Every structure is written in structure tokens, then in C-alpha cells.
Amino acid sequence: MLLVNDVKLTATAAFRLGVVGSRVAGRFADLLAERDLKTKHAGLLAVLDSMTAGGAASQLDVAKLMGVAPSLVVALADHLESLGAVSRERDPADRRRQLLALTPAGRALLEECAALANGVDEDLLAHLPRKDRDTFLRVLARLAAAEGLPA
Amino acid sequence: MLLVNDVKLTATAAFRLGVVGSRVAGRFADLLAERDLKTKHAGLLAVLDSMTAGGAASQLDVAKLMGVAPSLVVALADHLESLGAVSRERDPADRRRQLLALTPAGRALLEECAALANGVDEDLLAHLPRKDRDTFLRVLARLAAAEGLPA
DNA sequence: TATTGTTATACTCTATAACTATA
DNA sequence: TATAGTTATAGAGTATAACAATA
DSSP states (O other): OOSOSOOOGGGSHHHHHHHHHHHHHHHHHHHHHTTTOOHHHHHHHHHHHHHHTTSOEEHHHHHHHHTSOHHHHHHHHHHHHHTTSEEEEEETTEEEEEEEEEOHHHHHHHHHHHHHHHHHHHHHHTTSOHHHHHHHHHHHHHHHHHTTOOO | OOSOSOOOGGGSHHHHHHHHHHHHHHHHHHHHHTTTOOHHHHHHHHHHHHHHTTSOEEHHHHHHHHTSOHHHHHHHHHHHHHTTSEEEEEETTEEEEEEEEEOHHHHHHHHHHHHHHHHHHHHHHTTSOHHHHHHHHHHHHHHHHHTTOOO
């Protein structure tokens, strides 16, 4: 037994990660709302950036990578397209496929989102001792990678 | 500026905590589902345990502490009462108030939930170096306390 | 009149299923 | 016949608003 086993529910990492994660995500969502975005819109921008490095990805591939239904990608892409943040064009090689790509405006929007998230990070972590903060971020990065998130 | 500012969205703590938190909460929820419980049922059991130390709390107080609508507490308590995990009785001093209390079966159920969460913790953290794990858990506890969670 | 709990209703998020077009 | 995308529908989860009982 690696970890102590008679720990209170509220003292488990699972419980705390669930609550803290949803609170932090809520604060990020509040900031995004002022830009007319939901968290998953920001996620789609990030996924496009990480998948394509400037190229384009089909909606189905995006759905698989995000772990959401293809129908949700349609709605997310509709909205981002209406904001001018992503372009959508038919793949000439297979006209069933819609290729999504970040526009310059989309890149700028993604950077705004990152700046907002950085602001949340500062409020959350800035008062911690630097060593603790570094270790926490390193472990969190490892856990995120284990969940399949892009580095 | 305490933290570096040109960090990718997917590399922020806010983004990672949101995703990791919801994935981990999902795994916990899957385990709870086999016991006919949702995450918030477990949360209510934990809140009762932490608030009352054996006594009883009104539904409104519970709702405030959990940060949910009073109407949700009604539904959660209905279900837990049907499982025999909580008792509900009118406060003799103020007959508007329903006093919720953990039954012995409720205490046992809470401990089962804690054991399930501990299992999730082990899968998540057991492979980390002990020092990293300790620091991560200590920082997470601090973040949880800052969000108002009971220790 | 104010407060506690309850019920009725509505809203958000997301998935599943049905459909269209292309292959 | 199979696949990419889209649209229509449904379900889970939760809040808000209306209501009843008690203060």
C-alpha cells in the first residue's frame, strides 16, 4: 500500500482535484464569457494550434482528439467561424471533409485566452513558495500528459 | 511578474487543472455510480460529516456550504434518505427546518466513498517520486482550503 | 412579512440518432 | 455500402421561480 488508506474523502486528491478543477475552470470560463467564448471554444483553438502547426485538420480528427462528439465540433466551429477565428474549407482531395484552420485572428484570440489563463494561474499560485509552485506545476504537467493533453 | 507570461494555453495550470480535475472526477463518478450515487451525494455526506461531527445541519446551511441551490439539496437528501444514509427530522425549536444527520449506514457509505477516492488517488499518484507526490498533495490541500473546502 | 423547504419549470451542456453529401 | 459532416432530438445536471408551512 503506497498511500495511507484511511483518509477522509475531503482530504483525497481525487475529491480536491475535482472541486479545485471545477472552480478554477469556472473562473477561466467567466473571463472567456466576456469574449463570447466557452471553455471548449478555447480548447478547440488550442487543439488546432497543436495539431496543425499552421495547417488544417478535419472536424472528425479534432473531435477524436478533444474526446467530444463530432456534432459538438460543428457547433464550436460554427461559432468560431462567425468570429473569424477559424476558416473552414472543403478538402479538394475528399470533398466530404471540412478542413479547419486557425486564422490570424484565431491565433490572436488563442493568445488572449492564454493570457487570461495565465492571469488565473497568478491569482492561484503566485503566493506559493517558488519551489512548491515549480514542483506542483511539474507534477500537474505530468498528470495532464497522462490524460493525453498536448504538452 | 511572478510567472512567465507567454505560456501556451494548454500549458497553463488553469487549463490543466480544469481538464485533469474533470477526468479524475469522472473516474470517481464511475465508481460511485455502482453504489447508486453521484458525486454530489458523496459531497453531501462529507459536508454533513464535517459540519456536524455527529449532530445535524439544516438543508439551507448545507446548501450554502456546498455552494449549490437549496432545491438541489432536497433532491440529494431525498435519495440519500431512501438509501438509509441520512435521517431527516424537523427541528423542534423551528419547525420549518429539516435537520439532516448521517446515520450509521451513512457513515459507512461515506467511508466506502473515501476508499474509492483513495483508489483513484493511488492510480493517479503512486508512480510519482515520493517527494514530488508529498509536495503536490500539500499544495493541492492549500488550494482546496483557499476554495473553502474542509480540511 | 421573512424564511425554510419543496415543487415546477427552464436552461446549459452534450451525446445519440437521423439525415445529406460524397466516396 | 461506408464515411464526414450536419441537424434534430433527448438526457443529465442544475438553477430560478412559484408555492406552502412556519416563524
